[in-house]
Amino acid sequence: MPVTSRTFIRSTILLLIGGLVALLAIVGTTIWLGERSQSFFDEVIEAREARVAAVGLRYSLTQAEGGQRGFLITGQDVYLEPYTAAVAQLPAQIAALESILVPYPQATEPMARLKDAIAAKQREMEETIALRRAGREAEAQALVANDVGRQLMEESLFFLGAIIDAADERLTTGVSDQRANANAQRLVNIIGGLIIILVVGGAALLVVRYTRELTQARDEVRTLNTELEGRVNERTADLARANEEIQRFAYIVTHDLRAPLVNIMGFTSELEESVKNVRAVIERAGGDDPEIEAARLAATEDLPEAIGFIRSSTRKMDGLINAILKLSREGRRVLRPERIELDALLRAAADAVQHQVAEGEGQVVLDVQVPAIRSDRLALEQIFGNLLDNAVKYRQKGRPLEITIRGRQMPGNRVAIEVIDNGRGVAGQDLERIFELFRRSGAQDQPGEGIGLAFVRSVVRNLGGEITVASEFGKGTAFTVILPRALAIAPEGNAK
Known part of the structure; x- marks a missing residue:
């Protein structure tokens, strides 16, 4: 036994x-x-x-x-x-x-x-x-x-x-x-x-x-780890290839969709001009003919309303295609690690929104006590730029906006950056939903396509990190970004 x-x-x-x-x-x-x-x-x-x-x-x-x-x-x-x-x-x-x-x-x-x-x-x-x-x-x-x-x-x-x-x-x-x-x-x-x-x-x-059983168990674990590592590497390679194929497919699809969309938008403009000409002819014709009256109603009300719906739909579809292209390009971009002082990078990101925060008598407080890390500068600027933009965009009306940016070291050679605001907050059932593509929560009183946080999570994961959120509705939200201190790059480049 x-x-x-x-x-x-x-x-x-x-x-x-x-x-x-x-x-x-x-x-x-x-x-x-x-x-x-x-x-x-x-x-x-x-x-x-x-x-x-x-x-x-x-x-x-x-x-x-x-x-x-x-x-x-x-x-x-x-x-x-x-x-x-x-x-x-x-x-x-x-x-x-x-x-x-x-x-x-x-x-x-x-x-x-x-x-x-x-x-x-x-x-x-x-x-x-x-x-x-x-x-x-x-x-x-x-x-x-x-x-x-x-x-x-x-x-x-x-x-x-x-x-x-x-x-x-x-x-x-x-x-x-x-x-x-x-x-x-x-x-x-x-x-x-x-x-x-x-x-x-x-x-x-x-x-x-x-000791003998421990040695045997350790040998078995080592063997299993070796096999598991091989399987993980194999699955990782498969996932990387599949992800690359998906990104390529998304890029091709969105690129191919843009061509007919441009045609639709162009023909819509031509149709709008044609409707103007038709409306002018009908206006000159005059008379009480019911058919002319019906044509006048179609040219002045029905067709402009339909063209407006077409333009609105094409603009929305164009925004979605642009969002997909943005995510696809970010996933295909080769990461370039360099030495980054997080305090300086976060201070620059805070300065970018300082004037908007100051307009409402708010403030941005930085408390970043972490050593330099090695990561991709553009990716970090995109991550914290989006989080700070969201904090400003979804502030709570009637009270000054307070944003706190904190940094701390964590076990396992990692760092954690927290972006905390006293904004409108997120309902509990929507905490995971906000990271989904094209999904938004709360009152839809701000422009957006619902890709910001999905993009942020994609970039964070691309850097080998993770992002979590804690929020109390009506009181504020805290995003925590956990990153490795040294970005690992695959030999063939970033395959994500």
Whole structure:
């Protein structure tokens, strides 16, 4: 199924959300496992410190007791050296062990008993050593033999052994917990990595598919455009040839029509002169003859009226033929593009009607802020000359005529020129009709054949532009002419 733009965006968002959720889960789990690992590490360190302290204290006690026994047996001071060194370390070792066990309230009472037992053992050892130095060996032996010192030593060693065993167990558990925590961390990383790989892979696959389909679509569009361009060029050439044939046909027809029309006009003049002669003869004849009276009526009323109708019709037909010839000649004229400053051209067009506008206390305002264009000067003069003439011709009676000419740049390398007036306006149903040949709208109180705006639209299109109109009846009209900034000319000339 093709990947549409909407599907691509939705799928990409879903994949990004999935990847973000997976990343957040990995980060959160990593932080949690890291905190657990730190907790296990702290517990292992505490257990190790407790074990080291207990082992050290136990070693000092056994060293002190061993030195005491050796001195009691031999009486030599050399055996007192380990005793003295061990006894000197006991206070610091007891304090260290006690500080380590502070977080454990259950060890408070056993620690107090241990301290009492060690103190009692120290007193027992000091007393026996003192008796042996005094030569009272038997009393010293008796004090040792009463088994109090052994019990105190056993009690101390038992408590220290329990601490060491607990520390060993905690070390074992801590290492196991850390290993399990590391395995969990590894598993989370693997799962998270797989999820991210799937998300990235899915996104990459989606992008590849979408890009491939875009490329295919672009290639198809390029192919279609090429084919369409060929067809358009072919149709354009056909239309140009057909248009040229139509223009040639119109020119030939109007030219051929003019010959019999001239004959009609000539014979009409001759007929008029003949009627004058006939009327003079009848006037001289006089009399009351009914036939002469009928001839007199025909010569003085009927024939002049018929000749007037003939002259009016021939004048109208001559105007229509001239209009068709004008359009045909304009369509066949070769356009000559040149650099044109629109501000200057429009100012000249405005100056041409300024005196007519000023007669009614009106004014023409120019606001043309566009760069120079490349177009046909005569065609532009015809376009804006006709529009300004229409604005003057169809002014609203009773108010000063106001004409505004504005120019602005448009996207696509085009310019727009607006000719706005406050004239009588055009009814909504006639907005398109006014561009048709020989069609007029509104009151027919001004001379014209209805070819002006048809001619203007033909010339605008000939320049590659377009013209639109907006109007409100009784308030005014705005014509907008949109032109390319550079006139394109076919290699063989203007074929329109």
